Amino acid sequence: MEVAKTIAHVRAAVGQARGKGRTIGLVPTMGALHKGHVSLIRAARRDCSYVVVSIFVNPTQFGPGEDFDRYPRPIQEDLRICSEEAVDLVFAPSAKEMYGEPTLTWVEVEGLTDTLCGRFRPGHFRGVTTVCAKLFNIVQPDKAYFGQKDAQQAVVIQRMVQDLNMPLQIVVCPTIREPDGLASSSRNQYLSAQHRQQAPVLYKALCHGARLAREGLRDPDRIIEAIRSVMNEAPDMRVQYISIVDPQTLQPLACVSGKALIAAAVYLGDTRLIDNIQLDLG
Known part of the structure; x- marks a missing residue:
């Protein structure tokens, strides 16, 4: 496994692989790798003959x-996981390598970034895209x-690739969960023992709404009310939003039918958790 810290190194390594006819799979991460990341790496390994994992906490x-x-940065543990998963190349650049001079050029997807998390994190998706x-x-x-845990991010990235005619396929993989239902996340390690016990209520509440x-x-208002009532079982859980939206436009639904996305963000202490459930009601 190679570890590259420069853009030039990555381009040279990937160029060699492509010259040998290998297909390239990329798993972009901010490190602090967990079971969810491993599932993405394994999907890339199944589909592609050369797997690149980027590790960059994007400011x-x-x-x-x-x-x-x-934000956790356990780079040695991340490299160990990548090596065990037969990753070919890890790209772990510095912020200076990625951004260099003051950035004057940004990529922004309009509309899709105004709802859900975008409403509460202005500028976040501009940084992501x-x-x-x-x-x-x-x-x-x-x-x-x-x-899929980051559902809005996946939709936004797919639209960017489509609108800018980027020659790659975006593959969205299922959310990986802990045995109690909590979605795997690098931020779960922030949770105190008390808050970790309460955290599965988020998924429990979404499942209740999906069942209704x-x-x-x-x-949708009655479903959201029912979801909120389940969240109240966790005494320290503070709801930031609960929304039921079209899974492609991310706009709120007036009637829950066909395909829908139930998404929520909550806080336990200072830790923000997000989760979602996809529905296909025919």
């Missing part, structure tokens, strides 16, 4: 007062892999 997707400074565009340009993968929809309830 431009963090807002003021967010957790950029304390810009860094992903840069990574796609540097690595030039055939496929890039993202998790499958049983025929079509009023």
Whole structure:
């Protein structure tokens, strides 16, 4: 396994692989790798003959007062996991390598970033789309892999690739969960023991809402109210949003039918958790 810290190194290594006829799979991460990341790496390994994992805590997707400074950076453990999963190349650049001079050029997807998390994290998705565009340009993968847990991010990245005619396929993989239902996340390690016990209530509440929809309830406000009532079982859980939206436009639904996305963000202490459930009601 190679470890590259420069763009030039990545381009040379990927160029050699492509010259041998190998297909390139990219798994973009911010490190602190967990079971969800491993599932993406394994999907890339199944589909592609050369797997690149990027590890970069991207400063431009963090807002003021967010957790950029304390975001976990266990690089040696991350490299061990990548090696065990037969990753071919890890790209672990510095912020200076990725952004260099003051950045004057940004990539922004309008509309899709105004709802859900975007409503509460202004500028976040501009940072995400810009860094992903840069990574796609540097690595030039055939496929890039993202998790369904970050549903809005996946939709936004897919639209960016479509609108800018980028020659790659975005593969969205299922959310990986702990045995109690909590979605795997690098931020789960922030949770205190007390808050970790309460955290599965988020998924429990979303499942309750999904069950009501499958049983025929079509009023999104009533479903959201029911979800909120389950979340109240966790005494320390503070709801940031609960939304039921079209899974492609991310706009709120007036009637829950056909395909829908139930998404929520909550806080336990200072830790922000997100999760979602996809529905196909026919």
